[in-house]
Amino acid sequence: MTTNRQNGSLYTSIQQQVATVEFGHPASNSFPSILLDRLTKELNKLSENDAISVIVLKSEGERAFCAGASFDELIAISNLEEGKKFFSGFANVINAMRTCSKIIIGRVHGKAVGGGVGLAAACDYVLASENAAIKLSELTIGIGPFVIASAVERKIGVAGLAELTLDASNWKNAYWAKEKGLYAKVYDDVNTLDKEVEILSEKLASYNPEALSEMKKTLWKGTDNWGSLLIERAEVSGKLVLSEFTKKALEKFKK
Template sequence: MEPFVTLSIENNVGYIVFFHPSRNAMPSGILTLLAQTITEAGQNETIQVIVLKSGGDRTFCAGASFNEVIAIEDETMGKAFFSGFANVINAMRQCPKLIIGRVQGKTVGGGVGLAAATDYCMATKYASIRLSELSIGIGPFVIEPVVSRKIGTTAMSQMTLDAETFFSADFAKDKGLYAEVFETIEALDEAVKVFAERLAGYNPEALKAMKSVFWKDTAHWDVLLDERAKMSGKLVLSAFTKNTLKRFR
């Protein structure tokens, strides 16, 4: 299948679906389209609540495109690449509509950032999480603010330093990343639908005001995440990282 980002509307709920055949690892073009789609959904008066989900029934998001990481040749390319998830997170933060996350499977790196940037996230028991960046010589700098905001610095540090471990969905729920964990995708989808449509029936002005309260003190993130993308863009050119990436090529 070809990669895609789609938006559909049902009962005043906007369903945004992203997909890439490589375990939903996200190239720059798909990340740009995803950020644009989130912005457009936020401006659509028919939509009261947004659900963010990925296609397929296994990995929610494997992070950024590995092929693009390998192809980075200078700091400008590096910063542009790592700005991909930064732009999506900022689009989610600035969106006036509440965003519900639907995480059906494993999520790595930037995918953990997407889950953390939702306002309410539901998952299956298969939705383990991992921050693998340090193991290849960079770090989860771009997503750190949103992940730390959701699960706290202690849990963020634990995941970052234990970079080769998948942490369970129960761990993610215990730390506050997931609100609920379900046995099956079918149970997850039913719960997401019921919850989203219930929220969509509430006062839209109250929902918008609540969103702004949830994201207070983050107005500086446009600059912060840009700086973090620059950090990652520089580190990815280091001899350590280049040598590590060659082993995966």
């Protein structure tokens, strides 16, 4: 089941102490700014909810996990302020995931591109299917994955980030992502993936919530500067998207 809403959809269901947050968009589960804002607010709200211990982040449908930020909005950027605001969308989501007091499990069932890779990287633990290939293609259109780079580097290291970003036109398969540390486990099919997500989330929800919260802080130690760093990076991307190179590349891509 996939949404056909232009602004996408976001649903949260809570069972026992597990909150499942599911996002969707007709364009390969990409994120318009309004949906990024909704996800940021939802994560901040769940962070304060004492009735839950664990969050599962997933997307709709059977194909892509997330195609990153909205291409239509990217093309429409006409000045630096708009550019910074657009790229700050993913910065705000990653910071909300980082500061959230709950452990976040990522359920990645399909391909992830750009910001979608950043979303997976900002989860605390990711289970994926073997269809969950990844790509950071930003350099091909004259920008770079600057906003999500810190989250990706934290999981796969500088060498992994370099390999992923500089080989911008090629996919890396799910087993590459697991080997590098982005995914914890990879399963043959989505049914198995869903069973394992359920088992893991229930197990985690049975643990001491205070211990989980403290563990979360430990896992994200040394990232306190991200609040300002990711917004600075959003400004870098905002400048680059206005370049002649990017305008031409986007026009070609659009055609």
